[in-house]
Amino acid sequence: MPDVDATLANTADKLFVATIVFYAVAMLGYALEYAFGRKAAAVAGARSKVLAGAGGPDHAETSDVDDGEDGHVDERAERLGITMNQANRAGVVALWLTWIGAALHLSCLVLRAWSVGRVPWGNMYEFIIAVCLVGVGTWLVVVATGLAARRLGLFTTLVAILLLGTATRLYTEAAPLVPALNSYWIAIHVTAAVLASGIFMVGFVPAALQIIRRRYDQVEGSGRKPRFPITLGERLPAVENLERLVFKLHVFAFPLWTFGVIAGAVWAERAWGRYWGWDPKEIWSFIAWVVYAAYLHARATGPGGRKLAPWIVVLGWVTMIINLFGVNLVVSGLHSYAGV
Amino acid sequence: MSVDVQERPGAASPKRKRPVWKRPLAVARKWWGQLTSMRTALILLFALAVGAIPGSILPQRTVNVENVNKYFAENPGLAKFLDHLWMFDVYAAPWFAAVYGLLFISLIGCLVPRLREHFDALRRRPPDAPARLDLMPENASWADDAAEGADVVDRLRTLLRSRRYRTVVREHADGTVTLSAEKGYLRETGNLVFHFALVGLLIGVAFGALFGWHGNRVLGEGPDNAFCNNLQQYDDYGLGPNVSPAELPKFCIELASFKADYLDNGQPIQYSAELLYGEGGGMPDETFHLEVNEPLRLDGNNVYLLGHGYVPIIEFTDQYGNVQTSNTPFLAMNPSMLSEGVAIFPDANITPDGVRDKTKQVAFEGMFMPTAPEEPPYTSSLFPEPNNPAVMLFPYVGDTGLDRGKPGSVYALDRQQVASGALQAEGEGFLLRMGESKAVAGGTVTFKELQQYAVLQTRSDPGEGIVLWSSVALLAGLLPSLLVKRRRVWFRVKGNDVTAGGLPRTENQTFAAEFGELVAKAKES
Numbered sequence: 001m002p003d004v005d006a007t008l009a010n011t012a013d014k015l016f017v018a019t020i021v022f023y024a025v026a027m028l029g030y031a032l033e034y035a036f037g038r039k040a041a042a043v044a045g046a047r048s049k050v051l052a053g054a055g056g057p058d059h060a061e062t063s064d065v066d067d068g069e070d071g072h073v074d075e076r077a078e079r080l081g082i083t084m085n086q087a088n089r090a091g092v093v094a095l096w097l098t099w100i101g102a103a104l105h106l107s108c109l110v111l112r113a114w115s116v117g118r119v120p121w122g123n124m125y126e127f128i129i130a131v132c133l134v135g136v137g138t139w140l141v142v143v144a145t146g147l148a149a150r151r152l153g154l155f156t157t158l159v160a161i162l163l164l165g166t167a168t169r170l171y172t173e174a175a176p177l178v179p180a181l182n183s184y185w186i187a188i189h190v191t192a193a194v195l196a197s198g199i200f201m202v203g204f205v206p207a208a209l210q211i212i213r214r215r216y217d218q219v220e221g222s223g224r225k226p227r228f229p230i231t232l233g234e235r236l237p238a239v240e241n242l243e244r245l246v247f248k249l250h251v252f253a254f255p256l257w258t259f260g261v262i263a264g265a266v267w268a269e270r271a272w273g274r275y276w277g278w279d280p281k282e283i284w285s286f287i288a289w290v291v292y293a294a295y296l297h298a299r300a301t302g303p304g305g306r307k308l309a310p311w312i313v314v315l316g317w318v319t320m321i322i323n324l325f326g327v328n329l330v331v332s333g334l335h336s337y338a339g340v
Numbered sequence: 341m342s343v344d345v346q347e348r349p350g351a352a353s354p355k356r357k358r359p360v361w362k363r364p365l366a367v368a369r370k371w372w373g374q375l376t377s378m379r380t381a382l383i384l385l386f387a388l389a390v391g392a393i394p395g396s397i398l399p400q401r402t403v404n405v406e407n408v409n410k411y412f413a414e415n416p417g418l419a420k421f422l423d424h425l426w427m428f429d430v431y432a433a434p435w436f437a438a439v440y441g442l443l444f445i446s447l448i449g450c451l452v453p454r455l456r457e458h459f460d461a462l463r464r465r466p467p468d469a470p471a472r473l474d475l476m477p478e479n480a481s482w483a484d485d486a487a488e489g490a491d492v493v494d495r496l497r498t499l500l501r502s503r504r505y506r507t508v509v510r511e512h513a514d515g516t517v518t519l520s521a522e523k524g525y526l527r528e529t530g531n532l533v534f535h536f537a538l539v540g541l542l543i544g545v546a547f548g549a550l551f552g553w554h555g556n557r558v559l560g561e562g563p564d565n566a567f568c569n570n571l572q573q574y575d576d577y578g579l580g581p582n583v584s585p586a587e588l589p590k591f592c593i594e595l596a597s598f599k600a601d602y603l604d605n606g607q608p609i610q611y612s613a614e615l616l617y618g619e620g621g622g623m624p625d626e627t628f629h630l631e632v633n634e635p636l637r638l639d640g641n642n643v644y645l646l647g648h649g650y651v652p653i654i655e656f657t658d659q660y661g662n663v664q665t666s667n668t669p670f671l672a673m674n675p676s677m678l679s680e681g682v683a684i685f686p687d688a689n690i691t692p693d694g695v696r697d698k699t700k701q702v703a704f705e706g707m708f709m710p711t712a713p714e715e716p717p718y719t720s721s722l723f724p725e726p727n728n729p730a731v732m733l734f735p736y737v738g739d740t741g742l743d744r745g746k747p748g749s750v751y752a753l754d755r756q757q758v759a760s761g762a763l764q765a766e767g768e769g770f771l772l773r774m775g776e777s778k779a780v781a782g783g784t785v786t787f788k789e790l791q792q793y794a795v796l797q798t799r800s801d802p803g804e805g806i807v808l809w810s811s812v813a814l815l816a817g818l819l820p821s822l823l824v825k826r827r828r829v830w831f832r833v834k835g836n837d838v839t840a841g842g843l844p845r846t847e848n849q850t851f852a853a854e855f856g857e858l859v860a861k862a863k864e865s
Binding site for chain 2: 176290
């Protein structure tokens with residue numbers, strides 16, 4: 001009987017907790033930067049223009065990456081005793097913490113894999129950890145290549161923490177695979193699913209932000225006062241920049257998901273005798289695929305479709321979540337393993 | 341579903357009265373245009389996604405008939421209503437077929453003209469430079485005092501060709517030379533391949549459904565239980581409309597032994613079945629080690645290991661001393677292999693002169709535990725391996741209903757017989773550990789020994805190859821259709837004046853940079 005190295009498995013569990021702590025502190029840092037960071041100046045300028053009756057705010061920012069600052073001071077920040085510089089430094093620290101957190105996150109998975117001598121995504125708990133790692137990793141790459149502003153890490157870490165927090169409710173002891181999963185196809189099919197899900201997760205964030213930002217622009221443009229969560233739009237990048245980021249991420253994730261589904265079908269033929277049997281997991285993978293395909297088509301259907309596109313992305317992520325939690329926990333099917 | 345290459349010029353005909361006989365044609369054309377539009381495709385995609393949902397919520401006949409029957413028993417009224425809407429056969433429902441049928445018609449209606457256009461585009465040379473290059477999204481102009489027009493053009497042409505642009509040089513009467521270049525044709529090629537692959541996928545699925553067949557068999561250990569491939573031998577089966585039972589390939593299979601390995605916490609880690617098989621009507625003498633992910637691939641069909649369980653061998657000796665044996669598989673109900681089943685003895689208590697008394701048949705409802713608890717209640721199994729096998733039996737006496745010739749489950753008692761009182765419970769249930777006997781119903785029941793069974797599925801799907809290769813084509817087409825960017829570049833040289841224009845024909849964030857670099861290179865030399 002294959003053994004489980006308990007020491008390694010325990011260390012992996014501790015690393016998991018450390019990862020969440022690091023992400024949580026990082027989120028705090030991002031929040032500080034988001035609220036009081038350098039964008040404040042630009043926003044303050046835009047608002048004064050609105051007050052002066054100049055019409056809508058000017059969102060002609062070309063780059064998403066913050067550059068330079070002009071010594072404006074945010075009143076709220078002053079009241080809290082936080083200078084803009086401090087807030088920006090909090091963002092820098094947060095990014096470092098995210099990197100360290102991601103390193104711990106990775107070690108957690110590696111140790112868990114080592115302790116059981118197999119790929120570390122053999123149950124739902126491990127799957128979620130792996131998806132979050134891909135999500136955070138993708139996000140770090142996005143920030144490092146200048147595709148998104150650092151402070152938006154606030155929302156990405158928030159989503160990652162929520163998902164990891166849910167994973168704790170599904171904790172499963174490190175153990176060898178059940179027979180149905182014991183195949184090299186797990187390395188192919190589940191890896192593709194993990195990669196695609198992680199990138200879809202990160203793609204969902206700017207799509208949701210895009211919706212908020214567009215709504216914010218509308219509300220501000222009509223001279224009304226926005227309310228939470230639309231107020232978040234104040235410090236978000238321009239709609240076009242968010243839209244581009246959403247598209248880029250999905251251009252990556254969609255073929256991966258397609259490959260994952262196909263690999264799953266090939267594996268299903270080996271394990272269950274048929275490549276497609278409308279098992280609940282298969283149904284929802286299909287639904288997610290169709291929804292994301294609709295997103296890609298909507299972007300090519302003129303302005304109306306483009307407006308709809310971020311909503312379809314949000315819907316797509318909802319189907320992914322249903323596929324992960326709804327199908328594993330509520331409906332029973334062939335994809336139910338080890339209780340979940 | 342024309343994706344991003346510009347819209348086809350619409351048939352904007354001037355308003356005039358059409359002859360009457362042409363009107364239906366015009367209406368049809370209008371509807372066809374509607375159907376093949378991207379917006380319609382989008383709506384159909386959503387309809388497909390929404391239509392697929394009920395299949396994941398309600399039990400499906402193709403997945404698990406017993407769950408459907410259970411649903412009918414629990415909500416008779418609602419189930420009947422839902423059944424009218426095909427809710428238990430969603431993926432075979434006419435309304436589901438209508439959605440994907442329309443989607444595929446819309447798809448083909450859009451693809452065929454695009455295929456024609458793309459084929460033309462591939463053969464056509466890039467068009468001549470438009471008169472006003474300064475109206476292009478990217479443009480530049482400068483005076484090149486070093487070289488003659490033709491030299492500049494040659495240089496640029498080499499440069500663009502090295503970047504895999506398709507180029508053409510045109511010399512005009514007024515001495516102007518234009519260079520047109522275009523690349524990124526692979527995008528539309530990939531897009532067409534992707535969408536046609538979807539059609540191929542559907543054809544493969546349909547082909548498999550028409551010509552495929554499958555059968556499930558609960559197979560106990562030993563040569564006595566061996567079976568050969570014919571429909572009567574399966575517990576359930578599905579036959580494509582174009583397959584006749586006589587055409588099924590000939591083979592026989594025997595389960596020599598079955599083995600399951602577990603962790604200490606009861607989690608299974610390995611199932612393996614040792615098979616003996618013979619093809620073409622031969623004796624089963626070839627061996628195969630069957631595992632969950634290692635199917636036996638025979639000529640034209642495959643054999644899969646889908647499940648396993650126990651067969652408690654139960655013996656009944658009636659009042660006349662006749663011994664009968666039941667070797668019905670007990671179906672596992674949970675991971676610790678607590679299993680349900682029956683032992684039915686329709687020939688019990690036949691008098692020595694051969695008189696059959698229907699009121700004296702004997703049957704047992706049973707609950708099998710591979711590792712039974714030492715003390716009552718005997719309602720659970722402590723471990724999936726047979727460390728302490730025992731069976732809890734509930735005796736019945738009367739007419740088991742087996743002689744009625746009505747098809748029924750072999751894993752359960754005939755509920756109608758019990759309900760009508762023809763088959764009646766005879767005393768309390770009792771526990772038999774392996775080897776133990778008990779006097780009951782005028783005879784003796786014994787838990788003789790324990791065997792295992794494997795659930796095998798044999799399946800043939802001749803559409804699989806088409807589906808697989810379509811999937812490969814689908815992926816191969818998807819990548820360029822998302823990643824490749826189509827763009828055009830023009831240079832016009834008139835004397836020393838060079839003007840350049842660039843047109844990204846698809847969304848392209850790096851085009852400005854690329855164009856800038858091209859212009860810089862052109863100015864350089």
